[in-house]
Amino acid sequence: MTTALKTIKSLAPLLDRVLVQRIKADAKTAGGIFLPDSAVKELNEAKVLAVGPGMMNKEGKRIAMGVSPGDKVLIPQYGGSPIKVGEEEYSLFRDHDILAKINE
Amino acid sequence: MTTALKTIKSLAPLLDRVLVQRIKADAKTAGGIFLPDSAVKELNEAKVLAVGPGMMNKEGKRIAMGVSPGDKVLIPQYGGSPIKVGEEEYSLFRDHDILAKINE
């Protein structure tokens, strides 16, 4: 999806949505040679940029989100809503679709 | 959908529906040249014009809507019910289908 957004920071996810950006594989080989873009494999690791307030349960209370901004996470290969701001690509996932946190 | 509506203002969404209008990309290049209509990419940003009173939960209370008239929001690429009033196009989405609010 193309947007007129000037900065991704103005995007506030609703409900249980999580805004992430895929982490790009290093475009440099071990020997220091830069690879063309098409040779860089897309990874399924992403950084959480923003999270929604959570879904509401039947009593009207927010269900706590499983991830927080700044978390490194593993996202599924498919799914999510792609968002493009300028040249950068982002995705919105539901909280329960995030597979795992990556602790470093 | 074609309507005989004279003004979109007479439309009051029911339940958790949200009436939005897509924001058009600027039809002018940086250099100030106007682009023909087909060259203007459709964005997924929209302005909320009206919202319904919300769905009712099992106790018969209205569930609060996540967006309000005037909000700028990110809508999904597909889905929603298109409405045409004169030359203008609008869409009705369910509240939980709106992806994110855009804060400016």
Added chain:
Amino acid sequence: MTTALKTIKSLAPLLDRVLVQRIKADAKTAGGIFLPDSAVKELNEAKVLAVGPGMMNKEGKRIAMGVSPGDKVLIPQYGGSPIKVGEEEYSLFRDHDILAKINE
């Protein structure tokens, strides 16, 4: 569906069903020339003729209907059960399928 009904008034919708009749577009151009039937676009505005008593919730109470007889409403492009009485066509929709009320 063809019926032997003499008048649509004898039809009492059950549960949360809403009996509507599509509003026909004006078959006259601005200049006052009458258009042939096939040139009149079908609109998605309808008038509510009758409503059912509402679905029952789990406690056995009726859930209030969102629309009332006399309301002008926006109906979805597809769906609903068509009914024909004489030359007139009507439709039955579920209450939650009605998109919006039209206030005039």
Added chain:
Amino acid sequence: MTTALKTIKSLAPLLDRVLVQRIKADAKTAGGIFLPDSAVKELNEAKVLAVGPGMMNKEGKRIAMGVSPGDKVLIPQYGGSPIKVGEEEYSLFRDHDILAKINE
């Protein structure tokens, strides 16, 4: 479905099932000429012959049926289980599939 039933009266619908018989269109034109069977359009009006005791809710109480034997009703174009007793055809519908009552 073909049955060995001698009379439809021996059929007692279970749960929320409704036994109906379609009302045949008058096989006579306005001028009094009888039409061959294939020229008589099938109507969607039916007479309720028998109703089941109703589904049970989670507390084990029967949910009241919306129609009663003797009611004239509007049935959907498709669906239902057809039953044939001798030359006569009947149908079993679920209570919530009956569209409307016809008051005369």
Added chain:
Amino acid sequence: MTTALKTIKSLAPLLDRVLVQRIKADAKTAGGIFLPDSAVKELNEAKVLAVGPGMMNKEGKRIAMGVSPGDKVLIPQYGGSPIKVGEEEYSLFRDHDILAKINE
């Protein structure tokens, strides 16, 4: 399904399953002439041979079955699990799939 069962009486349906055997149409014409097997139409009437103890509701209580052994019932045209014991054919249905009881 072929079984090694010696008698269908050793089969005890589980949960809300109902063991039935289709009633065969009379293989004799009104004039007393026996018809070959292929000319005998399959009926949808069946005799209930055994019933399970019923499904359990959320409180862990059994939900009463709608039919009992010995009942004559109307079964749907399709569905059910076929069972063959020797030359005889039987079927297992869920209780709520049985359409009607036949009272004689």
Added chain:
Amino acid sequence: MTTALKTIKSLAPLLDRVLVQRIKADAKTAGGIFLPDSAVKELNEAKVLAVGPGMMNKEGKRIAMGVSPGDKVLIPQYGGSPIKVGEEEYSLFRDHDILAKINE
């Protein structure tokens, strides 16, 4: 599925799963002649080897299983997860998919 299991006895089904082994039809005709393997029809009778502890209901209590190790049961024609240990084949079914117990 092929496994490295040395014995099926080391397999402990989880939740409401039931480990069964199909009972083979007698590979000998009434006259005592042994039939080749392909002539032996697959039966739908099975012996229960092990059962899981049961699903948990919403209050966190285990729902009792309908079958026990040692039971002879009727299993559906299709479904289940096949498991191979050496030359032997087994299947895992959910408790509610088992059709009937066989009492001998």
Added chain:
Amino acid sequence: MTTALKTIKSLAPLLDRVLVQRIKADAKTAGGIFLPDSAVKELNEAKVLAVGPGMMNKEGKRIAMGVSPGDKVLIPQYGGSPIKVGEEEYSLFRDHDILAKINE
């Protein structure tokens, strides 16, 4: 899925997810000859490396996981999210998709 992970140990499954690694069949025949990789059949046994904290029930309490790190389990033939770290392959399953524990 390809990842930039340096070690699988930094992966913390969310909700009811279970991180497993398939157990490889012995690449050596009984006679001690090593088999090429393509001749080693993929098994459905796996070792549990890490488990999530469990799903939350409607009261907001965690539902206990059925398996623990170190468990040997039987996984379904299909499904799960594959993860690749260096040359090693792992999978993420939901807790209720794990078929059985293997006790040795």
